[in-house]
Amino acid sequence: MxxxxxxxxxxxxxxxxxxxxxxxxxxxxxxxxxxxxxxxxxxxxxxxxxEQGGYHFDTxxxxxxxxxxxxxxxxxxxxxxxxxxxxxELHPAYRARFADGSSLDVHTRAEEMEEAVRAFAGPAEAAGYRRLRGWLEALYRAQLRHFIDTNFDSPLQLLHPDLARLAALGGFGRLDAGIGRHLHDERLRRVFSFQALYAGVPPARALAAYAVIAYMDTVAGxxxxxxxxxxxxxxxxxxxxxxxxxxxxxxxxxxxxxxxxxxxxxxxxxxxxxxxxxxxxxxxxxxxxxxxxxxxxxxxLRRSPSAVVLHAGTDRTWPELAHHTISFGAAWEQTFEELTSSGQLMTDPSLLITRPTTHDPDLAPPGRHLHYVLAPCPNTDIGPGPADWRELGPGYRDSILTELEKRGLAGLGAAIEQQRLVTPADWSDQGHAAGTPFSLxxxxxxxxxxxxxxxxxxxxxxxxxxxxxxxxxxxxxxxxxxxxxxxxxxxxxxxxxxxxxxxxxxxxxxxxx
CATH class of the missing domain: 3.50.50.60 (FAD/NAD(P)-binding domain)
Incomplete structure (x- = not known):
């Protein structure tokens, strides 16, 4: 080294x-x-x-x-x-809500998740989950020592026995296909592949090795x-x-x-x-x-997609929300195409809603709640530029709130007492290239x-x-x-x-x- x-x-x-x-x-x-x-x-x-109006927003x-x-x-x-x-430790780690009205609590403990999958999609998918979990654990073990937690001085350092192990596990195939070998229910496949957004690559094009992110989210806790x-x-x-x-x-x-x-x-x-x-x-x-x-x-250098974030302090909450809730739209491949290629805003968005007051009510005034809504969007290299976002921001906020109200969070807009909207224009002002906080x-x-x-x-x-x-x-x-x-x-x-x-x-x- x-x-x-x-x-x-x-x-x-x-x-x-x-x-x-x-x-x-x-x-x-x-x-x-x-x-x-x-x-x-x-x-x-x-x-x-x-800190705004008694609410403590994590940025x-x-x-x-x-x-x-x-x-x-x-x-x-x-x-x-x-x-x-x-x-x-959050239990469940996430709640996944789908466009067909179904929902699944995502547990990181094997037995609990296996039972949840069995009830959600049947015994064959439950068995597939067990196989998938073993695959994710093996991928993580193969990558940590010599591909993640290491200082590279040369690409030749990749020539290690762990590289052969990773290849044997299918790590150089495609993420979507790798998960599809174990799970056939499209909803379940989304639960274990949406993390590709963190890597800035659609699941259909991401290396299966990036399933290590799903390991962190769905296995490690x-x-x-x-x-x-x-x-x-x-x-x-x-x-x-x-x-x-x-x-x-x-x-x-x-x-x-x-x-x-x-x-x-x-x-x-x-x-x-x-x-x-x-x-x-x-x-x-x-x-x-x-x-x-x-x-x-x-x-x-190619940058990851960006995000619009709405920090909302509200006078009420909704029982169908967990600490972290992923609200999937019906679209999937189209969503990634919009975010990474065409540069359009999501026409059928998948959204992350986090409610930190679930486990720490002191982050808001008494009887109030925090809701953090993240909507992925194109970065400014391929999508609307910072100047455009100053115009687009308020209207896009309204469209997100309207969509969430359609998905069951009735009265969300009216419940907001304090808010802070962050768009790619704000990320650019903070010095983030291409208006994205997710870097390369x-x-x-x-x-x-x-x-x-x-x-x-x-x-x-x-x-x-x-x-x-x-x-x-x-x-x-x-x-x-x-x-x-x-x-x-x-x-x-x-x-x-x-x-x-x-x-x-x-x-x-x-x-x-």
């Missing part, structure tokens, strides 16, 4: 998002002095927080899986997850941190500060002093911070601008050793972290990204272990209502 040469005693981490915080904790655990520079007033990056991810990956950076400084977070998702970066930042990290909030990095291929200081409007090494966990285009170089690639799509040419590397030629003491670099998009992978970045500086190989059942800090909780 290539590492940063020369002294690395003081590292500046640019960005206090999840990857930057993970990197900071691993660096602190390895004895480095760490300064974290963050332009916002709080940690979190994408996983931020807006980023709403789904937490693989909490053992939070244990690792905390353990680096002698802390445990239990010291900092109360996690609740889905959790909710009391205090909302923003409690996660707050916990990591608190542990880092207690371990000696110097946090400098409300300071945007404006430049890097460079000499002989090394960064010697990080510059803000207020400070010049001398350093021995730098972790840039900011957006990839911004990191390249700071460095004054963009690595050349044979083909243009996980096409084959942008995965593993072919994804933008976390080392940049000509910047000897700079390492990148975050969803734009290896291993990719999502809370688990950006946490790994921070660990891999720290390993480039400390020279210590990343600790790798195949987690068992993640440590539970509270018994499983059934959704209320």
């Amino acid at each position: 290539r590492t940063v040469p020369g002294p690395t005693g003081h590292t500046v981490v640019v960005g206090a998002g999840l990857s930057g915080l993970a990197a900071a904790l691993h660096l602190l655990g390895a004895g480095r002095r760490v300064t974290v520079v963050e332009r916002a007033a709080q940690p979190g990056g994408r996983a931020g927080r807006i 980023g991810p709403t789904v937490l899986t693989m909490p053992d990956l939070l244990e690792e950076p905390l353990a680096a400084v002698g802390r445990t997850l239990r010291d900092h977070l109360e996690l609740i 889905v959790y909710f941190p009391r205090g909302g998702m923003h409690a996660v970066p707050r916990a990591l930042a608190g542990a880092a500060e207690a371990a000696g990290a110097d946090f400098r909030y409300r300071q945007e990095v404006t430049g890097l002093e460079q000499r002989s291929g090394r960064v010697t200081a990080v510059l803000t409007a207020h400070d010049r911070i001398p350093c021995d090494a730098v972790v840039l966990s900011c957006e990839l285009p911004h990191a390249y601008r700071l460095l004054g170089r963009t690595p050349r690639r044979p083909v243009r 799509a996980h096409t084959f040419a942008q995965t593993g050793p072919f994804r933008p590397a976390n080392l940049v030629r000509g910047a000897d003491n700079v390492v990148l972290a975050g969803c734009g670099t290896t291993p990719g998009v999502g809370v688990p992978t950006v946490l790994i990204s921070g660990k891999l970045a720290a390993a480039r500086i400390t020279g210590a190989p990343p600790r790798r272990r195949l987690p068992g059942r993640p440590v539970r800090t509270r018994p499983p909780a059934a959704d209320e209502g």
Whole structure:
């Protein structure tokens, strides 16, 4: 593994998002002095927080899986997850509602899900679910050590026995076909393939290897941190500060002093911070601008679809909603075509509705509720541009509310007391290329050793972290990204272990209502 040469005693981490915080904790655990520079007033990056009218809106991810990956950076400084977070295992992990009026509670425990599938689609599909679950577990084991949790210096590192195992499992076939070998009910196939949206690739074109995301969602467990998702970066930042990290909030990095291929200081409007090494966990285009170089690639980078998000504080809720509810439209292949090729808004949308007050009513005023509605949409490279979205946004919000009311959430629009609408125009204002918070799509040419590397030629003491670099998009992978970045500086190989059942800090909780 290539590492940063020369002294690395003081590292500046640019960005206090999840990857930057993970990197900071691993660096602190390895004895480095760490300064974290963050332009916002709080940690979190994408996983931020807006407080409005007594409601606490999480601005980023709403789904937490693989909490053992939070244990690792905390353990680096002698802390445990239990010291900092109360996690609740969600039961069910999701509720899937379909256009034909049927619904399915998605459990991550094998016996419960097998029974749910049997009641939903019959014994043959229940047996297929058991086979699918075994396949997902095998795919995960084959990929974690040498394809996800690893620093690539060359594509030749792919030539490992695990590559043969992955091929034997059908990992280089298509995701939709791989799932179809086990399940025939189209509704069930959607439950285990909608995660391809996270990778920015339609299931019919995504590699079957990306079913590892479905493993995280439907096998490893889905959790909710009391205090909302923003409690996660707050916990990591608190542990880092207690371990000696110097946090400098409300300071945007404006430049890097460079000499002989090394960064010697990080510059803000207020400070010049001398350093021995730098972790840039900011957006990839911004990191390249700071460095004054963009690595050349044979083909243009392709970005994932974006999303419109409606944060709604309401005076009522609906009992048919679970903590996470996926409301599928009748369309499927057409939806992915619109999102990834034609650049149209979904004509028959599939939507994610999250109700965090299900398990933490303190996130809203007494007797009130939070609802987070995510509608995937094209990014601004292929769809409406930021200027268009400033016009489209209010009308699209109304159409989403109308659609949800048709699907059973009667009176949703009238129940809203506080709201915040986020569109690709807002993501663009925050510096997200192509107006998407989901960064680069996980096409084959942008995965593993072919994804933008976390080392940049000509910047000897700079390492990148975050969803734009290896291993990719999502809370688990950006946490790994921070660990891999720290390993480039400390020279210590990343600790790798195949987690068992993640440590539970509270018994499983059934959704209320």
